[in-house]
Amino acid sequence: MLQQVIFILMAIFTLGMALGTVTARNLFHAALFLVGTFAGVAVLYVLLEAEFLAVSQVVVYIGAIATLIIFAIMLSRSMMGKEAGAMNKQWLFAAGGSALLFIVLAMLLSKVPFATQVAPVPPDTIEQIGSSFVGVYVIPFEVASVLLLVALIGAIMLARERHG
Amino acid sequence: MDLSSIDLRAIGAWFHGLLISSGMSQTGIHVIEALVGALLLLIFGLTLVIFLIWLERKLAGRIQDRLGPNRVGPYGLLQTVADALKLLTKEDVTPLDADRVPYNLAPGLAVFHVIMALAVIPFSNRVIGADINVGVLYLMAVGAIGSMAALMAGWASNNKYALIGGFRVVAQLLSYEIPLVLAMIIPVMVSGTMRMNGLAVAQGSIFGFGWFVWTLPLAFLIFFVASLAEGERAPFDLLEAESEIVAGYNIEYSGMKFAWFFLAFFMNSWVLAAIGTTIFFGGWQGPFVDQLPALGVIYFLGKTMILFFVQAWVRATFPRLRIDQMMSFCWKFLVPMALVLFAAVAIILKLNLPQPLEAITLLVANVAILLTGVTLLGRTQRKALYAPKRAFTPTIPRL
Numbered sequence: 269m270l271q272q273v274i275f276i277l278m279a280i281f282t283l284g285m286a287l288g289t290v291t292a293r294n295l296f297h298a299a300l301f302l303v304g305t306f307a308g309v310a311v312l313y314v315l316l317e318a319e320f321l322a323v324s325q326v327v328v329y330i331g332a333i334a335t336l337i338i339f340a341i342m343l344s345r346s347m348m349g350k351e352a353g354a355m356n357k358q359w360l361f362a363a364g365g366s367a368l369l370f371i372v373l374a375m376l377l378s379k380v381p382f383a384t385q386v387a388p389v390p391p392d393t394i395e396q397i398g399s400s401f402v403g404v405y406v407i408p409f410e411v412a413s414v415l416l417l418v419a420l421i422g423a424i425m426l427a428r429e430r431h432g
Numbered sequence: 433m434d435l436s437s438i439d440l441r442a443i444g445a446w447f448h449g450l451l452i453s454s455g456m457s458q459t460g461i462h463v464i465e466a467l468v469g470a471l472l473l474l475i476f477g478l479t480l481v482i483f484l485i486w487l488e489r490k491l492a493g494r495i496q497d498r499l500g501p502n503r504v505g506p507y508g509l510l511q512t513v514a515d516a517l518k519l520l521t522k523e524d525v526t527p528l529d530a531d532r533v534p535y536n537l538a539p540g541l542a543v544f545h546v547i548m549a550l551a552v553i554p555f556s557n558r559v560i561g562a563d564i565n566v567g568v569l570y571l572m573a574v575g576a577i578g579s580m581a582a583l584m585a586g587w588a589s590n591n592k593y594a595l596i597g598g599f600r601v602v603a604q605l606l607s608y609e610i611p612l613v614l615a616m617i618i619p620v621m622v623s624g625t626m627r628m629n630g631l632a633v634a635q636g637s638i639f640g641f642g643w644f645v646w647t648l649p650l651a652f653l654i655f656f657v658a659s660l661a662e663g664e665r666a667p668f669d670l671l672e673a674e675s676e677i678v679a680g681y682n683i684e685y686s687g688m689k690f691a692w693f694f695l696a697f698f699m700n701s702w703v704l705a706a707i708g709t710t711i712f713f714g715g716w717q718g719p720f721v722d723q724l725p726a727l728g729v730i731y732f733l734g735k736t737m738i739l740f741f742v743q744a745w746v747r748a749t750f751p752r753l754r755i756d757q758m759m760s761f762c763w764k765f766l767v768p769m770a771l772v773l774f775a776a777v778a779i780i781l782k783l784n785l786p787q788p789l790e791a792i793t794l795l796v797a798n799v800a801i802l803l804t805g806v807t808l809l810g811r812t813q814r815k816a817l818y819a820p821k822r823a824f825t826p827t828i829p830r831l
Contacts, residue, residue, distance in 0.1 A: 270459050296587060300534060303580060323569045331576025331609075338583055339602050342595070394565050394626065 275315055282308030295341050303334045317389045320397055473550045473561055477699055484698045485512045488744045495748040522687035527590055530684065535588035539685065539692035541581035546699040548574045553706050554629040556716040556728030567628035568616055571707060572609070575662065578700065579605040585693070586681035597680030600755065604668065607762045608661035614770035615655035618777050619644045619711050622794070632715025645712040647791045648777070650798040652712045654770050656742075659704040661762070664697060665743055667750040668758055705739035706732075713739070769805045776801060 285308055288301035306329040313322035390396060401409050447468070451461045486501060486509055493500025501508030526535065551561035552570055564570060579601055586598020620626055622644065623634035635642045645652045661668035677683075682693045709715060713735045716728030753761070776797045785793060 270463065294531075296531070296534075300584070319564055319566050320569070323566045323573045326573035327569065327576060330580060331573065332606075335576070335579060335583065335602060335606065338580075338587075339599075342583075342587060342598065392565060 271315060275312070278308055278311045278315070282312065296338065299334060299338045299341055302337070303330055306330050306334060318393070320394050469561060470551075474547055477547055477550050478695070480702065481695050481698050482512045482516070484702055484740070485515075485694075487740075488698070488747075491741065491744045492748040495745065516691060519687055519691040524687040524689065525684075527684050529590040531588035531590065533588075534584040535684075536689075538581050538585035538588060539689045539696075541577060541584065542696035543692050543699075545574050545577040545581060546696050546703055548577070549703045549707075552628045553703070554632050554710060554715055555732050557629070557633075557721075557725055559729060560629055563627055563629045566626050568620055568626045568631075568711075571616075571628075572613055575605075575609065578696070581696075582681045585685070589681070589684035591684050593677040593679070594681050594683045596677045597683070600677075601681060603755070603759065604661055604664075607759060608658045608668070608766075611654050611762065611766040611770045612658035612662055614767070614774055615651045615658060616707075616711060618648055618651040618774060621774075621777055621781060622648070628710050629715075632710050632717060635714040636717050642717075643712065643714045647794045648712070648798055649795070650769070650773055650802045651777075652708070653802070654766055654773070655708060655712065658762075658766065659708060660743065660746060661758070663701040663704050663743065665701060666747040667753045669747075669752060701743055702736065702740055705743060706736045708739050709735040765805065765809055769801060772805075773798065773801050 282305055285301050285304035289298050289305060292298040292301055306325060310322045310325040310330075313319075313325060448461070448465070451464060456464070489511070490500040490508065492498075501511035504510040504514045526532065549571055552564060552567045554560040554563070582601040582605070583598050586594045586596075586601060589595075619631060623631055625631060625634065635644060682690060685693060709732060715735075716732040718727060718731035721728045721731065777794065780790065780793050780797060783790075783793075
């Protein structure tokens with residue numbers, strides 16, 4: 269009962285924040301709304317008793333990605349403080365792409381058999397996540413880290429001073 | 433009076449009984465107990481800050497051959513209360529061009545993130561807000577909210593200095609988060625748990641020989657230096673370097689909103705000291721703590737205060753670094769050393785040595801990496817010292 273009340277409140281909060289993200293005219297505000305959306309999703313994870321996922325959500329999305337986005341907005345001078353229009357020349361293509369994505373997601377979600385019975389949450393999920401990272405899913409895990417390394421080296425190559 | 437009867441659990445049990453006798457539902461009792469626990473932590477944190485500000489000012493005064501606050505109350509103890517009252521009565525100025533909502537939200541978020549961190553800190557074996565199994569990661573997540581608050585304040589103030597302060601927040605807090613996390617992960621690897629209380633329990637041994645600071649001194653050093661930077665303390669207080677950017681991201685804040693940032697700053701320092709105590713100094717562990725669990729709170733607060741004292745001591749004695757020095761110290765010294773230590777500890781733990789041997793190997797590895805790192809740093813610094821003092825060497829034109 270209480271959980272459902274919290275869930276509904278948080279879902280409304282998250283959706284409101286997501287709506288704010290796409291409708292805000294000020295880019296900085298849009299980024300802040302995005303942070304709110306991430307925080308809402310993290311709370312939903314907590315409600316599902318997935319603490320690790322919730323905390324990772326905050327660390328990765330709020331701590332790293334949102335900060336990076338805000339930083340990028342702050343560094344680009346023309347964006348700061350000005351109200352940017354919600355539409356640009358590509359709105360038609362963007363709308364088409366979004367509609368397609370929505371249709372695909374909706375079809376996918378209607379096909380997925382969702383568990384309606386509440387399964388017991390295993391006591392120590394964190395150990396299971398850890399052992400599957402270095403066990404079953406070791407190759408995707410390593411590929412992801414190689415990808416990050418490539419991005420890191422690329423960033424250094426772009427930013428370094430060229431001598432001579 | 434029988435000392436062993438002092439058990440904090442008894443208070444909890446009494447309160448639980450009181451709620452049951454009032455005939456509430458199970459959920460209601462749970463919610464009320466959680467709220468009361470959260471309120472207690474909040475009150476504890478806010479009251480503590482009043483004392484911490486006085487302590488730090490007094491210490492800094494003594495260290496710098498001044499008297500420090502000594503007018504209001506005995507030993508100036510009520511100075512902070514007077515200051516808080518003054519700040520409460522001050523006019524609350526909002527800049528005309530400020531971005532109102534983020535501007536007003538930022539001080540709240542700054543305090544919020546520190547109080548959230550209090551939730552997972554084990555004051556004793558039983559006195560802990562929430563002993564979640566991702567405690568260490570949770571602390572990092574909460575810290576991220578703190579840098580978000582400073583960023584919002586810097587941007588929304590619509591002030592050049594505040595904006596530079598905001599940029600520095602991202603640069604400093606994000607950079608130093610890396611050695612901080614790496615240093616915190618090392619005890620987690622050794623003890624095999626991310627629970628804050630689990631970390632404290634893992635260090636239980638006679639006379640504090642089980643403390644991770646003995647076996648992992650380098651990890652503690654990295655943690656401590658990074659925590660100074662995360663706590664925005666001198667020599668790393670570049671965020672509010674008065675001589676460069678006036679007051680950094682909180683320049684436009686006045687009255688109680690400024691006080692909130694101030695409060696968050698002091699509580700953050702204390703929380704970092706408390707994390708250091710839990711992870712490296714055995715937390716609530718101490719003599720006779722098994723017989724008398726309430727002693728754990730005293731040990732914990734005592735150790736944390738000692739660590740806080742060292743932070744204040746460093747702050748009062750060291751001059752501020754330059755921003756480029758600070759960044760290169762993090763990226764070229766702390767991060768590589770933390771990574772090497774991380775790899776070394778992982779390999780040593782994989783060897784599966786018997787207990788005393790493993791601790792000795794860890795200690796040897798720590799000291800060896802520290803000495804190598806410091807020697808290399810000294811060598812490069814000396815080279816830089818003797819290098820020609822010109823910004824560029826003129827090239828002789830070829831004829």
